[in-house]
Amino acid sequence: MGTRYWREVVVLDGVDVSARLTDDGVTTSAEEGGQGIFNLTLKALPGSVNLDALRGKAVTVSYQTRTAGGTILSTELLMTGNVDLPRYDPGRKTISLRCTDRRDDRIALLSKAAIDALTPGAKWSSDVFESEADSFQYASDRLRTLPGALDCEPDGDIVYTAWAAASPHITFTASGIFDGEPPVQVEVAPASSIRNRTVLELTYRYEISYQREASSGWTYSQSTCQYLATPTTLPTRDMARRAAEGLSGWLLRSMSFTPLWPTGTYACSPDVNFINNQPQLIIGYSAVWVKRWTQTIDEIITVTLSSTQSISTYGERRADKTGSMSTDFDVEDYEGPSGNNQAAALSSVGGDGASGGSLGSGSEYPPLAGAVQNDWDDWRKEHTDRTAWAGWIETHIAIASVEHLASHRLNRAVFAVPLNPGIAVQKTLRVNSVGGVTCTGKVVAMTHVMDARTGEARTDVELALSRAGAAGVSDPLMAPTPPSYAPTPPPTVGSVHAGGNHYGQDGTSTTEDDAWTGYRGNYVPPLAVSPLVTFSDSLRVDADEIEAAVRDNTELPDTAAYEVAPPHDELSIAA
């Protein structure tokens, strides 16, 4: 290696202050994902000492090589930063400056777009991270999904560097590393620090909105002549309307009526003259109802990340985690506050509604935009946000993957070399057979030591060595295909039942049954006076329950598996 003639060069606020440096020297330290720091001490100039003005001033530290005669051979930047804390020592008349590369501040000042540009490939989901996070937190969150770090280069630029060892920027042999006991210290992390399997139970809750449309109605059971011979009470339009509108949980879309026969002579053997003086009476109606409801789906995907080579080498080291997200859907807005409340009375069409015409245009309560009819003939729409879902699930997967990768690179190779300005936390170094050690890894920590008192100028290096048992191939960390939910419909799906005729005063002892649908009335006059059982004059509409398969909260389990293969960096130790 020979003899190296060197100087530290410090430029403070644009002025070379190297001549004012004390022999305390300058040490710069950088650590992957952390702020670079350096300290130096200047002799105070005669006069006033303005410590306040020093705060925040730009500082650069360089390493200069010279000939024995003092000719400058090279000047290379080691670190660029700013004064963080100046202190004055009145005894020594010196000003010590604690400086940093302001890595954290610089990131905090970046726009989120700039951070995105610095961290391509990162995942970020507002269902995992805080949406209102500041830029520094935002960058930190993105970095949780990337196997790499944001660090300042010697010139202060912030760059992203992948953890994975690159092709070595510098290779050191025994002639380039200081001797020691040993010259290269290799320390492997405990097996307990390894994570090679992660099981994520990720639950996505969303709603499916349904709309079922059902037609039904009531038709008077007697013919005209039968009615004229054995008349009964009949329902009015208003009764029918109230009954149709009163169907609990259903919305009445439209309704039409069959009025009582008109005034005239009817051939009933003999002919019968009939005068219809009650236009409000009906002998039939038909209606269309709409049922709206929602079903809550819990889509539970069990995601397993495995580092197969690592598992076979170190045994399974597993962590289980859970996560959940949901897509909001306004159920009340869809169904009404207590479920399918009639929003408003239907308007009359072709009459006043009391004595003629029909109700509703038939276009009331249309299916939601985007809804499609399923095998049940229900209009169905999943209220999912698959873009957000994919971002959420990929963020979780990426975080777990990064944790796998991080846990495999806790192994270290530590050594010191004659000060080398080319070493930075962005660089990959190789040690070629030094003290029996050969290894390749990315720098995770380093310190340039320039001791002006002793003349020592060295660089302490710490390499991260990723070890996984063997090399492998990772899967792309893409969201899986979501499970679908399409239950088989029953032979007959639930509907509305409005038909039926039940008349009292028919000479039987039959009593009313509240479960009857349709019309309940009486023969007038009674067909017989004994027994004389009188029914209420009412119309009733009933509906089936919505089937549990499309109604009840449903869990949709699914699985997905990914291979995460941490790098297997070069490492050999010869005894």
Place this chain on the structure above:
Amino acid sequence: MSRPMLYIGSLQIPWVAGLDMQQSYEPLDAIHNSRLADGTLDTAVRWSGKMRTRITGSGWIPPGLATLNRADDYVIKCIAPDSIGSPSNVITLPAARRTDTGADPYGIAIVNGEEVPAPVTGVVGDVATLTVVAGATLYQCWYYPQFTARLMELPREFLTNESSWPWSIVAEQT
């Protein structure tokens, strides 16, 4: 070769205050030596070329050093000759040397292993020319260093049993 007087700045140390004086020199530098893993010596030099001297003496009278202090710079006019050896009779001397009367450079030659005089015939700038001596295998030019220094140590004593005044000065070149 007679010994010149010792000066610390403008202060002369009288003969009788320094009857048995000793002066030593050692280099001052920031030179760090380390072995590389293959055994090669790596030397890192931040600065070099400075000197540290220790002068001790004792006499019948005190040296008169009380007005000296450790904060000021003093020109030390040394009394111990330093020397430069060369196969040539033309020798470049350091600029940091005494040029006052009585502290002139002095030359010798080595002939058959023996010291013989080789008087300096002239000094032009820092280059001294010694008299050529037949058979000389080596020439040496002696000179008295002179450099600006700051006093690191300045102890003085008085010994009643010997009635003597020991003192010493440790100075480092600025």
